[in-house]
Amino acid sequence: MKKSVPFARRFKQVVSGAMIALAASVAVIPSAQAEEKDSFKLAWSIYAGWIPWKYIDESGLMKKWADKYGISVEIVQINDYIESINQYSAGQFDGVVATSMDALSIPAAGGVDTTALIVGDYSNGNDGMVMKDSASVADLKGQQVNLVELSVSHYLLARALDSVGLSESDVTVVNTSDADMVAAFNTEDVRNVVTWNPLLDEILSQPGANRVFDSSQIPGHIKDLTIVNTETLRDNPALGKALVGAWFELMAEMGTDSEEGQKARAFLGEASATDQAGYEAQLAGMKMFWQPADAIAFIGSDEAYEAMDSVRQFSFEKGLLGEGADSPDFVGIAMPDGKTLGDTANIKLRFDTEYMQMAADGAL
CATH class of the missing domain: 3.40.190.10 (Periplasmic binding protein-like II)
Structure with missing residues (x-):
């Protein structure tokens, strides 16, 4: 087995005042994304749970689903994880991959209304x-x-x-x-x-x-998400349908021993500087949601609610919610089934299962 390279997903540096100010400034500028359009950009960085976007891009799956809804989606790899989230927060991308903690502490805390479109997995030993x-x-x-x-x-x-x-x-x-x-x-x-x-x-x-x-x-506490700008999603539901459709079409195969599943895992092993066995070993340390129904069941559970509450408490204690945050309630978080955490008048992070439900129902 070839030696793996360190993955960038976890590399969260100290949040500087400048970073918070950048995000805050984005919040008061009319969103460039908040309009009907037909071309979009998604940024991703290397981690076992996010590198499937590379396969989705290069295999033609993204084009297949984008064409279905009359749009185009450019999938861009960014080597610096935090920089990719900063660029998303500044409006340079319509979506990005992030952990739930970073989705809360960077774009959401900075005022960028953000939706967790896809709950892909959580760390389960990694x-x-x-x-x-x-x-x-x-x-x-x-x-x-x-x-x-x-x-x-x-x-x-x-x-x-x-x-x-x-x-x-x-x-x-x-x-x-x-x-x-x-x-x-x-x-x-x-x-x-x-x-x-x-x-x-x-x-x-x-x-x-x-x-x-x-x-x-601590199952469910370290979640890997694909997040998108909420206003962009509201104005362009085709984006949500195309991204979710492409993702779960791959997941349905990747989690099996079918020829297509083996092909995808071998590709992703090579892309992450290891091999198929090495990539599968990394997947073993994660709870992957191969089916949309499983992702929906998890994120709607009491376990997920309590985990997100713990994450926001930690984020506040470490000053990650910004200088203006006087309590963990500063940023509101919308969970499924009408549950919320924090300030309901300042909801900036939303776990919306609408599009994953469409995938589960075969309605995409």
Whole structure:
């Protein structure tokens, strides 16, 4: 198996005042997207749960579904994950891929009304904490933990500490680039890290490494989404139909051992600098929603509601909702079935299952 390259999905840098100001400025400018049109742009960055967009693009699936609705959709790879979300927030793209935490803390917190069109998966072991010569999270008290600060790794640390009655004040967080994580763990001074695959598995292969907590213990908390501008979607339902149709047509095959499913996974393995087996190993650490009905059932569950509540609480505590946020309720979040979190007068992140339901009903 060829060695995988680190995926960019988790690389959430410290949110600067300039970034928040940029997003805020976008919110007060009339949206360029908020009009009927026939051409659209979707940005994606490399991660096992998002790289299917590359196959959808290059296989002709996107063109097939776009042609069906008389539109065109350009699918663009952006190597810098956070930059792709910034460009979306600034109106340069109609949609982008993002974790639920980043969808909340960047465009939504900046005032850009955003809809989670596709709930593709959640991390189910692909993110984890590793300790050297210890097998108990409780042993972290008084120790340093290396991770990418303010990323989903930071969130995972918070949940791990909470599971044993500790808090972040009981440890020292050391901000460490994902590019340096494996090398850091191999030094004498670094004894605890939180990271994601394929880095996680590489670190776990080192002598004395113990997986003590991972995302399978907080199912649904680290969600991978395809998000779109809400006003654009309202004015252009064809965009929602085409994106959802293309995505779930591929998922229906990719999750099987059919010839087409094997072909897709082999392509995506090569595209992510590994092979089919390597890509399938990464998929094994995720809960993929191969069928739209499964995605709908999950995002409408109490489990998903509680997970999103936990994510927004963490985002507020870390200052990710912006300087104007005086509580976790600052940004309103619309969940399915009329449930909401936060300020109902300031709904900026919406989990809308309308288009996934159309796919489930065979109505696309």
